[in-house]
Amino acid sequence: MPTIRSSGDIISSISSELADNNAGLISAYDVRHNMEDTVASISRIVASGDTETEYPFYNNVTVRHIPGDGNGLLYVESGIYFPNSSENPSLLQEDPYPGNDAIDHGQLAPGSLLDDDHPQYMNLNGTRSMDDNLGVGTTNWINSSGLENGASDDRGIQFVYQGDHDDLYIGTSGKLEFNLDNTYTDSFHGLAKAWLSFDASGNLPPDHNAPVIKSYYNVENLTKDDTGKFTITFNSGVFEDNKYVALGLSNATSTSGSQEDMDLNTVGIVLRTGNDGPDDVDNPRKLTFVVQNDGNQYIDAQNNDLVVYGYNPGSKSGVVPTVTNNA
Numbered sequence: 157m158p159t160i161r162s163s164g165d166i167i168s169s170i171s172s173e174l175a176d177n178n179a180g181l182i183s184a185y186d187v188r189h190n191m192e193d194t195v196a197s198i199s200r201i202v203a204s205g206d207t208e209t210e211y212p213f214y215n216n217v218t219v220r221h222i223p224g225d226g227n228g229l230l231y232v233e234s235g236i237y238f239p240n241s242s243e244n245p246s247l248l249q250e251d252p253y254p255g256n257d258a259i260d261h262g263q264l265a266p267g268s269l270l271d272d273d274h275p276q277y278m279n280l281n282g283t284r285s286m287d288d289n290l291g292v293g294t295t296n297w298i299n300s301s302g303l304e305n306g307a308s309d310d311r312g313i314q315f316v317y318q319g320d321h322d323d324l325y326i327g328t329s330g331k332l333e334f335n336l337d338n339t340y341t342d343s344f345h346g347l348a349k350a351w352l353s354f355d356a357s358g359n360l361p362p363d364h365n366a367p368v369i370k371s372y373y374n375v376e377n378l379t380k381d382d383t384g385k386f387t388i389t390f391n392s393g394v395f396e397d398n399k400y401v402a403l404g405l406s407n408a409t410s411t412s413g414s415q416e417d418m419d420l421n422t423v424g425i426v427l428r429t430g431n432d433g434p435d436d437v438d439n440p441r442k443l444t445f446v447v448q449n450d451g452n453q454y455i456d457a458q459n460n461d462l463v464v465y466g467y468n469p470g471s472k473s474g475v476v477p478t479v480t481n482n483a
Contacts, residue, residue, distance in 0.1 A: 158189070158192035158193050158195065158196035159189075159193050159196065159197075160193070160196050160197045161193050161197050162197070162201070163197070163201050166190065166193055166194055166197060169190055169193070170190050173186040173190060174186060174187065174190065235248045235249055235250040236248070236249045237249075292315060294314075294315070294316050294317050295314075296314065297309055297310065297311060297312045297313070297314050297327065298312050298313050298314070299311045299312025299313075299327070300312070310327045310328055310329070311327040311329055311330065312326075312327055312330060313325065313326055313327070313330075314327070330342070343473075343474075345465075345467070345471070345473060346465075347465075348373070348463050348464060348465055349374060349394050349395065349400070349464055349465060349466050349468070350373055350374035350375055350390055350391075350394055350462075350463075350464040351371070351372065351373050351374075351375075351461075351462060351463045351464065352369065352371070352372050352373075352375045352378065352388060352460075352461070352462045353369070353370040353371045353372070353459075353460065353461050353462075354367045354368060354369045354370060354378060354460050355367060355368045355370060355458050355459070355460070356380065356384075356386070356447075356456040356457055356458070356460055357410040357411070357456055357457065357458040358410070358456060366380065367380050367386065374390055374391045374394045375388060375389070375390060375391065376389045376390060376391050376392075376440065377389040377442075381444075382454070383454045383455070383456055384446055384447045384448065384453075384454025384455045384456055384457075385444070385445075385446045385454060386444070386445045386446070386460075387442055387443070387444055387445070388442060388443055388444075388445055388462060389430075389440050389441070389442040390432075390440065390441045390442065390464075391440075392432055392437070392440055393432065393469060394432075394441070394466075394468070395432070395441055395464075395466045395467065395468070395469070396466065396467035396468060396469045396470070396471060397466075397467070398428040398429070398430070398441060399466070399467075400428075400464050400465060400466025400467070401464065401465040401466065402425045402428075402443060402462065402463075402464045403462070403463045403464075404423035404424075404425050404445055404460070404461065404462050405423060405459075405460070405461045406421055406423050406447040406455075406457045406459060406460045406461070407419070407421075407457050407458060407459040408420070408421030408447055408448075408449045408455045408457045409455070409457060409458065410455075410456065410457065410458055411458060412458045412459050417458075419449045419450060419455070420449065420450035421447055421448060421449045421450065421455065421457075422447075422448050423445065423446070423447055423460075424444075424445075424446045424447075424448065425443055425444065425445055425462075426444055426446075427443060427444040428441070428442075428443045429441070429442055429443075430442050445460070445462060447460065
């Protein structure tokens with residue numbers, strides 16, 4: 157019966173029993189049993205697993221498939237171990253790689269073994285809504301191309317963190333357009349920066365002598381200086397300077413019960429003072445609002461309206477208009 161032996165024992169036996177045959181001492185048995193032992197021991201030697209030092213593979217190992225008979229399969233029941241993996245510990249793969257087209261994104265494990273490249277995951281077709289807030293940073297732009305390396309900077313929209321709030325920026329080449337009526341704007345200079353509507357007739361409680369504010373925007377204070385004379389103070393940071401456009405209206409009477417309750421009048425907006433700068437915070441921007449009827453009398457009227465247009469601090473207004481003098 158053949159004996160399963162180590163490779164070293166087989167080599168020693170061959171060396172001793174199959175020596176040079178000068179003396180004619182090699183028998184058929186010596187040849188036969190060494191060959192039988194070698195065949196019987198091959199599987200054990202190869203399956204020992206010591207292919208790194210004792211029985212190394214000197215060439216790539218190929219498990220070749222023979223078409224038609226189903227042979228040539230490699231069964232790795234215990235897994236494949238990758239000792240040179242950059243992961244720590246080295247990876248043991250027990251499941252087959254499904255291929256790029258078959259990996260389910262939901263099966264990717266969270267934690268330290270995977271990069272956190274996209275904490276917010278959105279379907280490519282946009283059918284699933286966000287589960288939480290999405291931060292895009294303070295230097296990135298959201299636009300149609302999304303090109304990197306600054307190729308699409310200053311296009312689209314950008315969110316900039318300002319300490320206690322975020323400002324929304326629109327790129328210089330963009331505009332805000334409404335599908336509802338096909339209107340658009342590329343600037344908010346055409347919108348009023350401040351307005352005020354007040355009643356100075358003294359007909360309203362609680363103080364029948366003080367003006368009563370009916371509506372307002374970006375106005376800090378309304379002061380009655382005398383009959384028909386008022387000072388209006390704006391909120392800080394509303395205007396770049398005192399060159400704003402101010403429009404005033406009044407009905408110049410103490411009543412407004414009918415469409416005839418008005419008198420010919422002039423609303424004067426003359427003085428524009430204040431600086432509102434960082435070195436002059438106690439000197440806010442303000443204007444005077446006076447109402448005078450056709451008889452040159454100052455009137456505490458019931459309806460008084462003010463609308464103001466102007467530049468925000470640091471804003472721009474495009475190309476300066478040309479001026480032509482044909483006088």
